[in-house]
Amino acid sequence: MIEMKSENNRTTRKALAVQQRELESVGEGPQIKAETWFSLALAASIITACIFGLVALWIFSGEQGSMQPRAQAFTPFGAALLAVVTFCTIAWRGVLNTKQLEYQATQIAHQAEQLAQTRRQNDAKDEENLAKLLMDGTKLLGEDRASHVLAGVAALQAVVASPKGAFASEAMDILVDLIEATYTDDGKSKIFDAAREAVNRGADAGRTSSRSLKLAYSIGKKTFSYAVKGVKKLQYKYAYLDYTEFPHVADLGQVSFEACLIEEGRVVGAHVRFKRCEFDGCQIKDVSLPFLANNTFTNCDFSGATFILVRSLRKNAQTSLPNLDTLRDRGNWFAAGQPIVGTQDIQWEHFLDLRPDADIQEFK
Numbered sequence: 001m002i003e004m005k006s007e008n009n010r011t012t013r014k015a016l017a018v019q020q021r022e023l024e025s026v027g028e029g030p031q032i033k034a035e036t037w038f039s040l041a042l043a044a045s046i047i048t049a050c051i052f053g054l055v056a057l058w059i060f061s062g063e064q065g066s067m068q069p070r071a072q073a074f075t076p077f078g079a080a081l082l083a084v085v086t087f088c089t090i091a092w093r094g095v096l097n098t099k100q101l102e103y104q105a106t107q108i109a110h111q112a113e114q115l116a117q118t119r120r121q122n123d124a125k126d127e128e129n130l131a132k133l134l135m136d137g138t139k140l141l142g143e144d145r146a147s148h149v150l151a152g153v154a155a156l157q158a159v160v161a162s163p164k165g166a167f168a169s170e171a172m173d174i175l176v177d178l179i180e181a182t183y184t185d186d187g188k189s190k191i192f193d194a195a196r197e198a199v200n201r202g203a204d205a206g207r208t209s210s211r212s213l214k215l216a217y218s219i220g221k222k223t224f225s226y227a228v229k230g231v232k233k234l235q236y237k238y239a240y241l242d243y244t245e246f247p248h249v250a251d252l253g254q255v256s257f258e259a260c261l262i263e264e265g266r267v268v269g270a271h272v273r274f275k276r277c278e279f280d281g282c283q284i285k286d287v288s289l290p291f292l293a294n295n296t297f298t299n300c301d302f303s304g305a306t307f308i309l310v311r312s313l314r315k316n317a318q319t320s321l322p323n324l325d326t327l328r329d330r331g332n333w334f335a336a337g338q339p340i341v342g343t344q345d346i347q348w349e350h351f352l353d354l355r356p357d358a359d360i361q362e363f364k
Contacts, residue, residue, distance in 0.1 A: 033095070041088035048081040127166045134159050134167045138174055146191060153178070153194040160202035168202060172209035175199045176231055183215055183225075196228055200248075203230030215239055222261040222278075236260050271308070287340060292324060299331035302352055307342035327351040 133155050140152025159171040175195045182192040212233035217223035225239035227248035234255040246265035249255050256273045264281045271291035278296045288308040333353035340348050
């Protein structure tokens, strides 16, 4: 019953739309139908033919000297009659063409409406399928068998990667929760890798999660960790990130590192994100006193780095200098001709090795 009412409503709306288009196509002036113009053209043609026949009889029935004057006298009237016939014929064709164009426009509008309705139906169907896929994938995550859980991750990844984007954020949240539950469990490393890959693909597609993620490993042991993108806030603790993973998170706005080992990375700005970290073989492009004091550096390249003076130290930078001796004898260096810029108060060659250009290898 409800479907019949809905179908009747759609039919009524379509009829009203057609009537509205017909009303809009009607001008404000008097309208003459194509059939009327055709009747006028036909009547004018018949009348003109009759008049021409009578005039011809009148002309040729006269005397030899009066035929030419009679023909010349009727010529303007004959031309006018032909003009009337031509006008009626052109008007009939014009109205007929207009009606055809209006009919074609109505058909195009009807087809566009059908396409729009089909698109809406497809969108609704796609969202329904994505919702079902989200529920099925979430259920599979609770299974005991790893293959079932991986199938659930694949289902959620399909939701995340869908061009429609429906339920993508919810799927990202579930995957991030799964990452948090498995990142320290060696027996579930395949599940962790699959969930991490799904989240990263979602982030590459512009999807985001509302979750914050903290990857904290065992104290005193630096555990190799991976980049996870698309989360609201990301924290690493006692993690080890090398040149393959660190670049993927180095530019993220909401990421922090505590007691981590960063190897062969390129560090630019945002020093407040690093606390008690170790940098080994890194390229340091920005330096600040708190950054140097709170972290450890080994075999790092400081060539051409920019010195950033923290606001709280600007008034009394000389007496606030931390102990920079920790930089010495650890292989830290800068290239000749590429000193640290932005300050003249620190003699960096006292704390860093100065390497000639010939001894410099390209940083990779």
